[in-house]
Amino acid sequence: MLRLGVVVCVVVICFPGLWVVLAAFRPNVEIMTKPPVWIPHLTLENFEAMLGLLPNVELAIPVGHYFRNSIVASLTSTAVALLIGTMGGYAFARYRFRGKAALFVAFMLSRTIPGVALSLPLFIIWSRIGLIDTSIGLIAVYVAMNVPFTIWLTDGYFRQIPLELSEAALIDGCSRWVAFWRVEFPLARSGLASAGIFAFLTSWNEFALASLLTRSVASKTMPVGLMDYTSQFTIDWVGMCAMAVLIIVPAVVVTFILQRHLIAGLTLGAVKG
Amino acid sequence: MTVIRDPKFAPFLLLLPAIVVIVAVVLIPLLLSFYSSFTAYNLTHPETLLRWIGTRNYERLFGDPDFWWALVRTIVFLTVALNLEMLLGLGLALLVNEVTAGQRTLRTIIMFPMMFSPVLVGFQFSFLFNDNVGLIDNALISLGVIDQPIPWLVGSFSANLTIVLAEVWMSTSIFAILLLAGLFAMPKEPEEAARVDGCNGWQVFRYITLPFLMPFIYIALAIRSLDVGRAYDMVRIMTNGGPAGRTELLWTQMAKVGYQDAHMGLANAMGYVSILLSVAFTFYFYRKLVASRRYMESIA
Numbered sequence: 001m002l003r004l005g006v007v008v009c010v011v012v013i014c015f016p017g018l019w020v021v022l023a024a025f026r027p028n029v030e031i032m033t034k035p036p037v038w039i040p041h042l043t044l045e046n047f048e049a050m051l052g053l054l055p056n057v058e059l060a061i062p063v064g065h066y067f068r069n070s071i072v073a074s075l076t077s078t079a080v081a082l083l084i085g086t087m088g089g090y091a092f093a094r095y096r097f098r099g100k101a102a103l104f105v106a107f108m109l110s111r112t113i114p115g116v117a118l119s120l121p122l123f124i125i126w127s128r129i130g131l132i133d134t135s136i137g138l139i140a141v142y143v144a145m146n147v148p149f150t151i152w153l154t155d156g157y158f159r160q161i162p163l164e165l166s167e168a169a170l171i172d173g174c175s176r177w178v179a180f181w182r183v184e185f186p187l188a189r190s191g192l193a194s195a196g197i198f199a200f201l202t203s204w205n206e207f208a209l210a211s212l213l214t215r216s217v218a219s220k221t222m223p224v225g226l227m228d229y230t231s232q233f234t235i236d237w238v239g240m241c242a243m244a245v246l247i248i249v250p251a252v253v254v255t256f257i258l259q260r261h262l263i264a265g266l267t268l269g270a271v272k273g
Numbered sequence: 274m275t276v277i278r279d280p281k282f283a284p285f286l287l288l289l290p291a292i293v294v295i296v297a298v299v300l301i302p303l304l305l306s307f308y309s310s311f312t313a314y315n316l317t318h319p320e321t322l323l324r325w326i327g328t329r330n331y332e333r334l335f336g337d338p339d340f341w342w343a344l345v346r347t348i349v350f351l352t353v354a355l356n357l358e359m360l361l362g363l364g365l366a367l368l369v370n371e372v373t374a375g376q377r378t379l380r381t382i383i384m385f386p387m388m389f390s391p392v393l394v395g396f397q398f399s400f401l402f403n404d405n406v407g408l409i410d411n412a413l414i415s416l417g418v419i420d421q422p423i424p425w426l427v428g429s430f431s432a433n434l435t436i437v438l439a440e441v442w443m444s445t446s447i448f449a450i451l452l453l454a455g456l457f458a459m460p461k462e463p464e465e466a467a468r469v470d471g472c473n474g475w476q477v478f479r480y481i482t483l484p485f486l487m488p489f490i491y492i493a494l495a496i497r498s499l500d501v502g503r504a505y506d507m508v509r510i511m512t513n514g515g516p517a518g519r520t521e522l523l524w525t526q527m528a529k530v531g532y533q534d535a536h537m538g539l540a541n542a543m544g545y546v547s548i549l550l551s552v553a554f555t556f557y558f559y560r561k562l563v564a565s566r567r568y569m570e571s572i573a
Binding site: 002005006009010012013014016017019020023031032035036038083084085087088090091092094095097103105106107108109110111112113114115116117118119120121122123124125140141143144147148149151201204205206207208211212223226227230237240241244247248251252255256259 | 281283284285287288290291294295297298299300301302303305306309322365368369371372379381382383384385386387388389390391392393396397398400401403405406408411414415442446498499500501502503505506509510524525527528531532537540541543544545547548551552554555556559
C-alpha cells in the first residue's frame with residue numbers, strides 16, 4: 001500500500017517532465033501522426049535544427065543568443081544579490097537599530113509585488129532612461145527581486161552562529177572585518193549556497209518581467225524565447241520541447257550540485273530566523 | 274570619516290545597497306505607478322502622462338464586470354490551488370516520512386518541479402492536454418475511453434481545471450519539502466507516549482503531529498504567498514486568458530490592458546488592486562508565521 005502510493009507520487013512528479021524530454025528526441029511527424037505512435041524513434045534532429053546545424057533548414061529562433069542572455073542575467077544578478085543581501089542579512093542578525101522590524105517587513109513586502117504590476121511603471125521608466133531591452137535593465141530588476149529572500153535566509157543563518165565565537169575572535173585582536181571572514185562567513189556558507197540557488201533559479205526561470213521589458217536578441221532570455229514558437233504559423237511542438245530541455249538542464253545541474261544546502265538552508269534559515 | 278567608523282552607523286551602511294536597490298527598482302516605480310493610475314496615460318500618446326483624471330480609472334474598473342470576474346477568478350484560483358497544494362504536500366510529506374529505504378532519493382525526486390520555470394510548466398501541461406498531439410487525449414482514445422478528443426483548454430471548466438492542475442503540480446513540492454523537514458524535527462516521545470496511552474493513528478496525527486506541524490505549514494504558506502503572481506507565466510503560455518476571457522486572471526488582464534490596448538493608466542490602477550491583494554495575502558501569513566515562531570520558541 002505504502003509502496004504503491006510512493007510509486008504513484010513519483011510517476012505524477014516525474015512523468016510530465018520526462019514526456020517533454022522524450023518528445024524533444026522524436027521527429028515532429030511522429031508526434032503529429034494519427035493514430036498516435038506509441039513506440040518512439042529517437043533522433044537528435046530537433047536539437048540540430050534549433051542550433052542551426054542542419055544545412056537545409058533556416059535557423060528560426062536564435063536560441064544561442066537567448067541562452068547567453070539568460071546566463072549573463074542570471075549569474076550576474078545572483079552574484080550581486082548575494083553580496084548585497086548578505087550584507088543586509090548580517091546587519092539584521094548582528095545589530096540592533098531603530099525601525100529594524102519595520103524595515104524587515106518592508107523588504108519582504110517588496111518581494112510580493114506581482115511581476116506584471118511592477119513591469120508597468122518599470123516599462124515607462126526604463127524606456128525613458130534607455131534600459132529597455134538591455135541585459136543591465138533586466139539584471140537590476142532581478143537583483144531587486146532576489147535581495148529580500150537572500151536577506152531572509154542569511155539573517156536566519158547568521159543568527160544560528162553563536163555570538164561568542166566572533167567575540168572570542170575580537171578579544172584575540174581580530175578586527176570585526178577579519179572576524180567576519182574567518183569565523184562567521186565559513187559557518188554561514190551553507191546558507192549562502194542555498195540563497196544562491198534560489199536567486200539563480202528565480203532569475204533563470206523568470207518570465208513576466210523579462211517578457212515585458214525585453215524585445216530582441218539583445219536581451220531576450222530563454223523563457224521569453226520559448227514564446228517565439230507560439231507566434232509562428234504552425235506550432236513546432238518538438239522544437240519547443242527541445243528548447244524546454246535547454247531551459248531545464250542548467251536548473252537541474254545547479255540544484256543537484258548544491259541540493260544538500262538547498263534543503264538545509266531553506267528550513268534552517270526560514271524556521272529559526 | 275568618523276561618521277563611517279561610528280558603530281552606530283554600521284547596520285545602516287551594510288543595509289544601504291539593499292535599500293538603494295529596492296528604492297530604485299521597486300519603490301520609485303510604485304510611486305510612479307500610483308500617480309499614473311490617476312492619469313489618462315496612453316502608451317501611444319506620451320504627453321497623456323500629465324493628464325490628471327482623478328479617480329476615473331478606478332471608477333471605470335469597478336464598474337467593469339470583466340474586471341470583477343477576473344478578480345473573483347484570481348481569488349478562487351489562489352484559494353483552491355493553495356489549499357490543494359498544502360493538503361497534497363502534507364500527504365506527500367507523511368508518505369515519504371514512512372519510507373525507510375531510499376528516502377534521500379525520494380526527497381530529491383520531490384524537488385524536481387521546484388526547478389521548473391512556470392512558463393515551462395505551462396508549456397508542459399498544454400502539450401499533455403492538447404487536443405491534437407496531447408498524451409492525455411491520445412491515451413484516452415487508444416484505450417477506447419473516448420471517441421473524440423476533448424479540447425481541454427477550450428472549455429471554461431476544463432481549462433481552469435487544467436491550469437489549477439499545472440499550478441498544483443508546480444508548487445506542491447515546496448510544501449512537501451518544508452513539512453518533511455518539520456516531521457524530521459519532531460521529537461518522537463510525545464507520539465510514543467500517546468500510543469502507549471491507547472491513541473489510534475488518526476488521534477496521534479490530529480492531536481500531536483498536526484499541532485507540531487502548524488508553524489511549518491505557515492512558513493510554507495508565507496514563502497509560497499510571496500510569489501502567487503507567477504501564475505501569470507503559466508496562464509500566459511497555456512491560454513493567455515482565453516478563450517473569450519474564460520481563464521482571465523487579474524495579471525493577464527492587466528498585461529493586455531497595459532501593453533496591447535496601451536491604456537497604461539487603467540492598467541496601473543489594476544496593478545494597484547493586484548498589489549494590495551498580494552500584500553494582504555503575504556501580510557496575513559507573515560503574521561501567522563511570527564506568531565507560530567514565538568509559540569515554537571516558547572516550547573523549545
